Structure formats: C-alpha cells, structure tokens
Amino acid sequence: MLSQRTANLIFIVIILAACAYFAWEAEGFSTSGLLASSGLPSKFFPQLLLGIMAVCAAFIGYLYLVRGAAGGDAGGTVFENKTEARQGILMLPVAAACYVIWRSFGFLPMAIVMGPLSLLAMGVRAPWFYVIVLAMTALVALTFTYGLGIQLI
Numbered sequence: 446m447l448s449q450r451t452a453n454l455i456f457i458v459i460i461l462a463a464c465a466y467f468a469w470e471a472e473g474f475s476t477s478g479l480l481a482s483s484g485l486p487s488k489f490f491p492q493l494l495l496g497i498m499a500v501c502a503a504f505i506g507y508l509y510l511v512r513g514a515a516g517g518d519a520g521g522t523v524f525e526n527k528t529e530a531r532q533g534i535l536m537l538p539v540a541a542a543c544y545v546i547w548r549s550f551g552f553l554p555m556a557i558v559m560g561p562l563s564l565l566a567m568g569v570r571a572p573w574f575y576v577i578v579l580a581m582t583a584l585v586a587l588t589f590t591y592g593l594g595i596q597l598i
Contacts, residue, residue, distance in 0.1 A: 449521040450509050457506040464499040468492050528568070535566035556582045 474487040508515040524530040539562045547555035560578035569575075589595045 449518040449523055450513060452523040453515070453518075454506060454509050457502045457509075460502040461499055461506075464495045464502070468495045471495070532567045536563065539563055539566045553586060556586065 468491075471488040471491045474491070505515050513519060524533060539559070542562065543555050543559045546558055557579070560582055561575055564574055564578060
C-alpha cells in the first residue's frame with residue numbers, strides 16, 4: 446500500500462494548488478454583504494482562510510521532507526486493505542463531480558447529491574444513513590436560508 450509520507454506529500458501539493466486556485470477565484474468576488482459594510486472586501490475572509498490552510502500544509506510538507514514523518518506516522522500506510530483503498534479513491538471523483546455540480550447548478554443541488562454519492566463511494570448500505578445525511582442537508586439549507594437569510598441557490 447501507499448506510504449503515509451508519499452500520500453501526504455501528494456495531498457499537500459494538491460492542497461497548495463487548490464488554495465492558489467480558490468484564492469484566485471476569490472479575487473473576482475464582488476464587494477457586498479456584511480464584510481462590505483465593515484470596509485473589508487468580500488474576498489478577505491476566504492483568502493485569509495486559504496492562506497492559513499496553505500501555511501499549515503507547507504509546514505506539514507516541510508516536516509515530511511526534513512524529518513520523513515509528521516507526528517507518529519513514520520512507516521505507516523494510508524489504507525489497511527484494498528477495500529479501504531477503493532473507497533478512499535472513489536471519493537476523488539465524487540468530490541470532482543460535486544464541484545462541477547456546484548459550479549454548474551449551485552450549492553443546493555450539490556449538497557443534495559454529495560451526501561448520498563459519498564455514502565455510496567464508502568460502501569454504506571444502511572438506508573437510515575442516507576435519510577440522516579439528507580435530513581442534515583435540509584437542516585443546513587433551512588438554517589442558511591431562513592436563519593441567516595443567505596440564499597443557497
């Protein structure tokens with residue numbers, strides 16, 4: 446199986462690339478909402494969080510490159526067996542599909558599809574898990590729409 450060190454170094458590169466891409470996307474945010482009234486541009490908060498994520502990822506990458514491990518994972522592998530590897534790798538196309546759905550149709554359709562697709566990829570067969578995940582999606586949508594007044598279209 447794939448070593449923890451190799452997998453995490455690959456993942457760190459992906460995180461850094463994603464942070465750069467999403468920070469670039471945030472540059473196009475229009476100034477509106479609560480942050481605009483405080484004098485901060487709408488891109489400030491997302492770019493701050495992305496910057497913090499990039500710094501943390503770079504630090505962990507440094508630990509792996511210099512020490513060969515971070516924490517107690519020296520010599521560890523990513524997955525215990527082939528089933529776990531398949532389930533974990535299937536989450537990559539699920540994440541990509543959800544991103545495409547979000548960009549094409551909006552947050553709400555993506556949220557409705559993301560939970561069940563993730564459960565399918567992970568091999569969950571119990572129907573009540575699907576019901577709970579869809580109920581949690583509805584709760585998030587209602588909280589944002591009616592509690593916070595933010596439309597998740």
